[in-house]
Amino acid sequence: MVLGDQKPSQLLRRMRELAKEKIPDDTLKMLWQGHLPSSVRAVLAVTDSKNLDDLAVVADNVFETTRAAHVSEVSQQQPITSKETDLIMAEIAKLTLKVEQ
Incomplete structure (x- = not known):
């Protein structure tokens, strides 16, 4: 399971559904925290409450305030030169010969 776009509480809820009360809360807590970002785990480690x-709730709050904005960069690829095209064509010709043989 992965956290993905869901809140930590949603991940926990899903894990509980899958566990169907067969996994104790202490074990579930360790499994759940293993899927959380390190910033969230660090805060949970010093939180007084042991109630899952x-x-x-604390994890959701920390997650919302520390979530980094995703930024994507788009760059233009350099055009292939005629020399590179000639090298590619030569390699294709070699491979074609090998396949024919």
Whole structure:
């Protein structure tokens, strides 16, 4: 399971559904925290509450305030030179010969 776009509490809820009360909360807590960002885990480590639902609320708050904005960069690829095209064509010709043989 991955956190993805969901909140930590949503991930916990899904994990609980899959566990169907067969996994103790202490084990579930360790599994759940392993899927959280390190910044969220660091805050949870120093949180006084041991209640999993309370920790989920804290995790949601930390996650919302520390979530980094995703920025994508678009760059233009340099055009292929005629020399590079000639080298590619030569390699294709070699491969064609090997396949024919």
